[in-house]
Amino acid sequence: MATSPRKRAQRNRLIQYAVLAIVVLAFAVTADWAKLGETFFNLEIAAGMFPDVLVVALKNTVIYTACAFAFGLVLGLVLALMRLSPVAPYRWIATGIIEFFRGVPALVVFIAFQYGLPVAFPGRQIPGGTLGVVTIALGLVGAAYMAETIRAGIQAVPKGQAEAARSLGMSSSRAMISVVIPQAFRIVLPPLTNELILLTKDSSLVYVLGLSLATYELTSFGRQGLNTENNLTPLVVVALCYLLITVPLSILVRQMERRAERAR
Amino acid sequence: MSTPAIRMEDVHKYFGDNKVLTGIDLEVAEGKVVCVIGPSGSGKSTLLRCVNLLEQPTSGRIFVEGDEITDPDADVDGLRSRIGMVFQQFNLFPHLDVMGNLTLAQRKVKGRSTEEARTIARKNLEKVGLAERETSYPAHLSGGQQQRIAIARALSMDPDMMLFDEPTSALDPELVGDVLAVMKDLATEGMTMMVVTHEMGFAREVGDDLVFMDGGVVVERGDPRQVLGDPQHERTQSFLSKVL
Ligand SMILES: Nc1ncnc2c1ncn2[C@@H]1O[C@H](COP(=O)(O)OP(=O)(O)O)[C@@H](O)[C@H]1O
Ligand SMILES: [Mg+2]
Numbered sequence: 001m002a003t004s005p006r007k008r009a010q011r012n013r014l015i016q017y018a019v020l021a022i023v024v025l026a027f028a029v030t031a032d033w034a035k036l037g038e039t040f041f042n043l044e045i046a047a048g049m050f051p052d053v054l055v056v057a058l059k060n061t062v063i064y065t066a067c068a069f070a071f072g073l074v075l076g077l078v079l080a081l082m083r084l085s086p087v088a089p090y091r092w093i094a095t096g097i098i099e100f101f102r103g104v105p106a107l108v109v110f111i112a113f114q115y116g117l118p119v120a121f122p123g124r125q126i127p128g129g130t131l132g133v134v135t136i137a138l139g140l141v142g143a144a145y146m147a148e149t150i151r152a153g154i155q156a157v158p159k160g161q162a163e164a165a166r167s168l169g170m171s172s173s174r175a176m177i178s179v180v181i182p183q184a185f186r187i188v189l190p191p192l193t194n195e196l197i198l199l200t201k202d203s204s205l206v207y208v209l210g211l212s213l214a215t216y217e218l219t220s221f222g223r224q225g226l227n228t229e230n231n232l233t234p235l236v237v238v239a240l241c242y243l244l245i246t247v248p249l250s251i252l253v254r255q256m257e258r259r260a261e262r263a264r
Numbered sequence: 265m266s267t268p269a270i271r272m273e274d275v276h277k278y279f280g281d282n283k284v285l286t287g288i289d290l291e292v293a294e295g296k297v298v299c300v301i302g303p304s305g306s307g308k309s310t311l312l313r314c315v316n317l318l319e320q321p322t323s324g325r326i327f328v329e330g331d332e333i334t335d336p337d338a339d340v341d342g343l344r345s346r347i348g349m350v351f352q353q354f355n356l357f358p359h360l361d362v363m364g365n366l367t368l369a370q371r372k373v374k375g376r377s378t379e380e381a382r383t384i385a386r387k388n389l390e391k392v393g394l395a396e397r398e399t400s401y402p403a404h405l406s407g408g409q410q411q412r413i414a415i416a417r418a419l420s421m422d423p424d425m426m427l428f429d430e431p432t433s434a435l436d437p438e439l440v441g442d443v444l445a446v447m448k449d450l451a452t453e454g455m456t457m458m459v460v461t462h463e464m465g466f467a468r469e470v471g472d473d474l475v476f477m478d479g480g481v482v483v484e485r486g487d488p489r490q491v492l493g494d495p496q497h498e499r500t501q502s503f504l505s506k507v508l
Contacts, residue, residue, distance in 0.1 A: 163318055164355035164414075168369035168421055169345025178368060182359045 042233040049225060049237050056214065057221035058241050064203040064217055065245075067135040069196050072142030079147035080154060081176075094147070101144035106137075110208045113137040130215045134206050142199050149191045153184035190260070193253045197246045218242060267330040269294045269425045269456040270315055275324030277310050277480075284310045286480040288324070292425070292473075297457040299467035299488065302477035303503055308460040311477065312427050315458065316347045329424060345373050348418030348426040352433050354410040356402040362389070362413055363398045366420045374421065381420070388416040392446050408439030412446055425456035432463060464508060468492055476500045 003011075082094035101109065113133050117126065126132040157180050165175035185192075204219035211220050218238045225234025270292040277285040284307045292298045300308050313319040314326060317333050317340050326334045333343045357365050366385035370376045376384070389395045392412035402410055411431055418426060428447065432440040444466050451457060451470045461467060467474055467488050474488040476495075484491055484500045492508070495501045 158353075158355075160351060160353055160355040161357065164349075164351065164357070165369070166341075167316055167318065167344055167347070167349035168418070169341050169373040170369055171341050174372055178372060179357055183357075186359065 039232045040236050042229075042231055045225070045229050045231055045233040046237050049221075049234060053218075053221060053237055053241060057216050057218045057238070058244070060215060060217040061200065061203055061241075062245065064131065064134045064138065064206060065196070065200045067131060068138035068142055068203065069199050071135050071139030072146055072195075072199070073192070075139060075143035076146030076150055077181075079143060080150035083147065083151050084154060097140075098144045098147050101140050102148075106141045106202050107205050107208065109141055110137050110205045114209050130206065130209055130211065133209055134203065138199060138202060138205070141202065142195055145195055145198075146192060149188050149195070150184060153188035154180060156187050157183045187260075190253045190256045193249055193256070197249050197253075200245050200249075201242065266294060268292060268327075269296075269329055270458065271327040272311075272314070273325045273327075275311075275314060275326060276322045277307070277314060277319060278322045284480050285314070285321070288480075288482060290475070290482060290485075292456060292458055294329075294456055295454045296472040297451045297455075297459065297470055298473040298475060299471040300458065300460045300475045300477060301462070301464070301467065301503075302483075306477045307480045308477055309429050312349075312429050312458060312460055315427055316344050316349055318349075341373070345369070345421050346424045348415075348421060348423035350411070350414050350418055350426065350428045350431050352430040354402070354407070354414045354434070356410055356414055356417070358402050361399050361401050362394070362405075365402070365413060366417050369417075370420055384420050384422075385416070388419045389413075391419065391449070392416045393442070406439060407435045408442045411435065411443045415443075415446055415450075419450075425458070426450065428457065428459040428461070430460050430462065432461070462507065464492060476503065478503065 079094045079098055082090040083098070085091055085094075110133075113126070113136065117124075126136060128135065161179050161183065162172075162175045165179040166172065170178070203217060206215075206217055207220045207223070211217075216224065218241050222234045222238030225237075226232065268291040270290070272288050272290040275285055275288040275290075276283070288311060290311075300311065302308050310319055314321050315328070315333075317326075321334060324334070325332055328343050328347060331343060332338060333340060357368065360368060363382065363385055366388065367376075367378065367381035370381035370384060371378060374381075386395065386398070389398065392415055394409060394412055394416070397405065397409065397413070402413070405413065411434075415426075415431075431447070432443050435443065440463070444463060447457070447459070447466070448470050459466075459471070471488040474486060474491045475482055476484040476491060476497075476499075478499050484495060484497045491500065492504065495504055
């Protein structure tokens with residue numbers, strides 16, 4: 001009663017700063033900095049990882065993710081259109097695929113592709129080796145998420161758009177391709193980019209396929225470094241490489257969202 | 265007598281239990297302007313949307329220049345490209361600039377070359393007085409400009425007739441005149457038009473025929489001056505007393 005709201009807000013802020021300071025201080029005093037620096041930030045070990053961490057590991061992560069995302073985007077669009085189809089069996093099939101791959105851990109999907117497919121189709125292989133398997137397995141997982149996002153985007157386009165297109169004589173598929181889908185993608189660009197970030201991290205699951213030196217991506221490259229060096233520095237380097245990809249994407253998403261906010 | 269541009273025979277349209285149109289018989293002769301008035305919810309939009317089959321009638325038949333559009337085997341897309349439609353909310357394509365809006369259907373439906381489509385688009389932009397807005401995006405245009413672009417977009421398909429669903433109802437009052445002027449020019453050129461409107465001045469001046477709808481039926485139809493000046497039915501009288 002005695003203190004004004006402004007004074008109270010000021011005091012609350014002060015308490016928050018104090019808590020933060022205490023936590024940081026406690027951490028700084030109790031941690032063994034010398035040991036920490038040696039195990040996590042060994043410059044010599046870090047330097048030894050270059051250039052392979054970039055030209056092999058980072059490159060492979062980008063390639064795996066990009067291929068899986070591209071495949072997932074196309075499949076996601078197809079699944080979204082199937083979900084919206086007037087033909088009931090299409091809707092059922094799409095719903096089944098989406099629910100399955102959204103509900104099952106990506107790791108399980110990878111293991112199933114690695115060990116299940118050779119059993120199901122003996123003598124046959126997914127073309128493209130490791131890249132082929134990653135593209136399809138990770139792409140399926142991404143497609144399940146993206147399908148629902150794209151469907152929501154398509155439904156968010158005002159009905160009058162398709163009606164205007166149809167009134168000009170366009171067929172329903174032409175109206176979908178030329179009028180509705182371009183607008184839907186504009187709406188779902190931020191969530192799709194978020195999905196790209198998730199896929200970047202999930203591409204690390206490729207390790208279950210059993211990799212060779214040439215197919216190492218960031219995480220498996222880091223683990224290998226971990227084993228040979230007996231030091232955690234490789235993990236830190238690898239983590240920074242992931243951030244090199246994901247932070248710009250996050251910034252991009254935020255910018256797109258802000259622009260969409262302003263356009264409204 | 266020549267074939268009417270539009271003929272509706274005993275058209276019914278139900279949305280579930282809601283009987284929106286109950287037995288519409290209506291003809292629009294070639295080159296005529298028929299204005300449709302009536303209270304909100306009386307089924308005016310539904311009537312118009314049945315003509316180009318944006319709504320599928322529950323029963324009844326609709327003929328466009330003698331071709332039955334309600335025939336299950338009809339080439340609906342082909343018939344639609346002969347019927348221009350202008351919506352209350354404009355419905356321009358926001359992801360395309362003005363030129364893109366005017367050329368898309370020309371290229372994809374009529375198979376015109378980009379150059380040909382652009383030439384036709386420019387002619388129609390000039391007609392609606394917006395030749396200089398080719399590269400603008402809809403979001404950067406006023407409501408009145410957007411509606412005139414929408415008219416130009418429909419005209420670029422060389423339609424034989426035009427449907428207008430309250431084309432000026434979403435506009436600020438000072439922008440209504442420009443759009444009505446374009447529509448009047450069209451009427452003067454002999455375009456067949458079916459216009460749902462609340463602009464009684466336009467109906468009186470430009471319309472050849474006035475249709476008053478209420479409760480899903482055509483209550484009264486006749487010469488606009490006569491219907492507006494001396495309505496025969498009680499429902500017409502009470503509606504006009506509220507809006508005039
Ligand atoms: N797509 C639709 N689904 C269900 N009801 C509809 C639909 N379109 C119109 N209606 C109903 O039909 C009636 C007439 O609507 P409408 O034709 O838009 O009237 P008007 O244009 O004369 O105001 C209204 O009761 C409206 O709720
Ligand atoms: Mg209406």
